[in-house]
Amino acid sequence: MKKFAPILILIVFVLIIVLVFLSLSKSQNMVVIKEGNTQRVALPMELHKYQDSFCGMVIDDLTYASQIVAPDGKTWFFHDHGDFVKWLKDKPFAKDAVIWVHAIDTNRWIDGKKAFYTRNEVTPMGYGFGAYEHKKEGMISYDEMRLKTLRGETMRDPKIRKQLLGI
Secondary structure: OOOOHHHHHHHHHHHHHHHHHHHHHHHOOOEOEEOOOOOOOOOOOOOOOEEOOOOOOEOOOOOOOEEEEOOOOOEEEEOOHHHHHHHHOOOOOHHHOEEEEEOOOOOOEEEOOOOEEEOOOOOOOOOOOEEEOOOOOOOEOHHHHHHHHHHOOOOOOHHHHHHHHOO
């Protein structure tokens, strides 16, 4: 029994953390997914009311926010573009999904596949991609951003961060 005590303590600790997060999201009526968006438009997001569908963190700033809308109208929310890329990669509707990103330069929701991305921003989860409606030198396309995220070529990698920041 003494052999298993550390394992049991760890399991209990993890369960307590999970229960706390679940109770917080229910008590605050956090939104993780919305159904019925059949027009597949970007939905208005109230800060501190939406939860990132990938990592579960509360969305408290729209600067790097994004939304994924499935063909059936279900909408998921994210606070870092890297999160939506990782979340979407294995979904059966990935090719048919509508991606909305918050454009930093125009403060509007725009088509994420038509957006231009910077690579060296300080984002909530550290991926570093900021979305823009208008292209400037050094920005990359959605396809490049997606590929770099899936390869791990983001600001989360110390070598990439050093290269991008020139330090």
